[in-house]
Amino acid sequence: MAGTDQLSAVFSALADPTRRAIIAELAERDATVTELTAPLSISMPAVSRHLKVLQRAALISRSRSGKWRASHLEAAPLREAADWIERYRRFWDSSLTRLDAHLAAMRTAGPAPDRTVDDPRGLA
C-alpha cells in the first residue's frame, strides 16, 4: 500500500477501478456483498477482499443483519484526499494560471542569484 498513513491508504484504495465502482455503487445505496458482486465479473471472495481494503481505509463501514452484511459508504476520508489535491489546484485551474505565473515570478525574483555552468539554477 506504499505508506501506512491514512492518506496513502485512501489513495491506494482509490487506485483500483473495481473499488471505485464499489464506492460509486455505495453512493447510491448500501449494498450486500452479493449485490456488489453481481455487476463486477469477479468472484465474491475477490469482492470481499476489496471491501476489506476499503474498510481499512475507513471508506466504508459494515453492519450485520442476520446472514446479510451491508456495506455503507463513509466518505470522510475522501475529504483529506480532496484537500491534498486541492493544494495544487492553481496548477490546473486556468482562472488561477495568471496568479500562479505571478507567484512563480515572485519566487524567482530578488537578488538574482548567480548562475554558473556548475550551478545552473543558482542554488549554491
Place this chain on the structure above:
Amino acid sequence: MAGTDQLSAVFSALADPTRRAIIAELAERDATVTELTAPLSISMPAVSRHLKVLQRAALISRSRSGKWRASHLEAAPLREAADWIERYRRFWDSSLTRLDAHLAAMRTAGPAPDRTVDDPRGLA
C-alpha cells in the same frame, strides 16, 4: 497499479508518500534528481524510479539540459482525480448533509417496496 487507466495511474502514484513529497517539492520549483534525492533518505535510483512512475501518470514532464534532467510538475491529471472525488463531496460536506438526507429520502420514497426476511432491502 491495479488498472491501467489514467485515473488509476494517478491515484496509484499519489498513494506513495515519497511521491507526494516529490510533487510538493516540484510545486515549489523544478528540480533535478539529485536535488529531489537529498531530503528523502533513499537512494537516487529509487528516486529515479519514482519519477518514472510520476511520468507514466503524466504528473511530471522532464527536460534535459547538459548532464542535468529537471522534473516539472504537470498537474493536469490531478484535475480528473479531484473531479472524481468531488462527486462524493455531499457525503462529507456538512453544508450538504441536509440536502443529501433529502435526496436519500427521495430515493427511498415511492411505492414503499415490500420488505421480507428474504429481501430485507426490498429489491426483489
Place this chain on the structure above:
DNA sequence: CCTTCACTTAACCTAGCGGTTAAGTGAAGG
C-alpha cells in the same frame, strides 16, 4: 437436524512495488 444461503478465510498463483547495490551511459571538463 441438516441444508441452504451469504458470506469469509485459506491456500495458491502470477505480477508488480519499493528498496538495495552494481554496472552502464552520455555530457563536461581538466
Place this chain on the structure above:
DNA sequence: CCTTCACTTAACCGCTAGGTTAAGTGAAGG
C-alpha cells in the same frame, strides 16, 4: 583522452496486490 558528474538500467530481494478455487462459519429455514 580519461575522469568525473548526473543520472539510468539491470539484477536481485522481500512483500503486497489481486485473482482464483476450495474449505470454513454462522444464521435461517424446511
